[in-house]
Amino acid sequence: MSLNEQNFQDPVRVKVVVIGDMCVGKTAIAHRFTKNAFEEKLPHTVGASYYIRSMEIEGRTILFQIWDTAGQERFRSLVPMYLRDADIALLVYDITSKETFHSLELWRTELLTSAPCHVTTAVVGNKSDLGAKRQTESTTGRAYAVKHRMLYTETSAKLGTNVEELFYDLGLRMANPELGGCLDASIKVPEKYKKVTNVYIPPNANQPPQNSCCT
Numbered sequence: 001m002s003l004n005e006q007n008f009q010d011p012v013r014v015k016v017v018v019i020g021d022m023c024v025g026k027t028a029i030a031h032r033f034t035k036n037a038f039e040e041k042l043p044h045t046v047g048a049s050y051y052i053r054s055m056e057i058e059g060r061t062i063l064f065q066i067w068d069t070a071g072q073e074r075f076r077s078l079v080p081m082y083l084r085d086a087d088i089a090l091l092v093y094d095i096t097s098k099e100t101f102h103s104l105e106l107w108r109t110e111l112l113t114s115a116p117c118h119v120t121t122a123v124v125g126n127k128s129d130l131g132a133k134r135q136t137e138s139t140t141g142r143a144y145a146v147k148h149r150m151l152y153t154e155t156s157a158k159l160g161t162n163v164e165e166l167f168y169d170l171g172l173r174m175a176n177p178e179l180g181g182c183l184d185a186s187i188k189v190p191e192k193y194k195k196v197t198n199v200y201i202p203p204n205a206n207q208p209p210q211n212s213c214c215t
C-alpha cells in the first residue's frame with residue numbers, strides 16, 4: 001500500500017536508516033529525537049539499534065522507525081540489509097572531523113547500491129555545538145548535498161539543535177510525497193514549506209539525477 005492510499009487514521013510508517021562513520025553521533029541523534037536526552041559517553045553501537053517515535057504533522061501521525069547502524073568497519077557488511085527497504089537515509093558526519101565528511105562518498109555509494117531509488121536522503125553535519133573545532137564549513141557540506149540532490153542540515157545532538165526540525169521536515173515529505181526530496185527529486189518544495197524548516201533544500205532538486213536508478 002502506498003503512503004497515499006493509507007487510511008488517514010493510520011500512522012504513516014517510515015523506516016529511517018542512520019549511516020556514517022563511527023563516533024559521528026548517529027546514536028546521539030536517535031537518542032535526542034526519541035528520548036530528548038544526551039549522554040557524553042555512549043558505547044559504540046554493535047550491529048544496529050532500533051528506536052521509535054511518532055510525530056503529529058499536519059494532522060497525520062508519522063511513525064518513525066529508526067535503525068541506527070554501527071559505524072565501525074567490522075559491521076559495515078550489515079548496512080545494505082538495513083538500507084534495502086529504507087524510506088529515509090541520514091548520512092551523518094562530524095563537523096569537527098574532516099575524515100568523516102570525506103567518508104560520505106563511501107556511504108553515498110552504499111546508498112546508491114543498496115537503498116530503494118525513491119529513498120529520501122539528508123546529509124547531517126552533527127556536533128554543531130563544537131564550532132571552534134570545526135573542520136568542514138557549512139558551505140562545503142551544503143555544496144556536497146546540493147551536488148547530489150540531497151537535503152542538508154547541521155545538528156547538535158548535545159544541545160538538540162535542528163534534530164526536531166530535521167525529522168519534522170522529513171515527516172512532512174513522507175506525508176506529502178509530492179514534495180520530493182529523494183536522490184532524484186523532481187518537484188520543487190513550495191515556499192510555505194521552506195519557512196517551517198531549517199533543512200536546506202537543494203536549488204537543483206528539480207533537475208534529473210546522475211547515477212540514479214530513477215532515470
Ligand SMILES: Nc1nc2c(ncn2[C@@H]2O[C@H](COP(=O)(O)OP(=O)(O)OP(=O)(O)O)[C@@H](O)[C@H]2O)c(=O)[nH]1
Nearest residue numbers: 022023024025026027028040045071127156157158
Ligand atoms: N559535543 C557533541 N558531542 C556529541 C554530539 N553527538 C554525539 N556526541 C558525542 O560523540 C561520541 C560518539 O557519539 P555516538 O552517538 O555514540 O556516535 P555513533 O555515530 O553512534 O558511533 P558508532 O555507534 O560507533 O557508529 C559520544 O561521546 C557522544 O557523546 C554532539 O552533537 N555534540
Ligand SMILES: [Mg+2]
Nearest residue numbers: 026027044045
Ligand atoms: Mg552508535
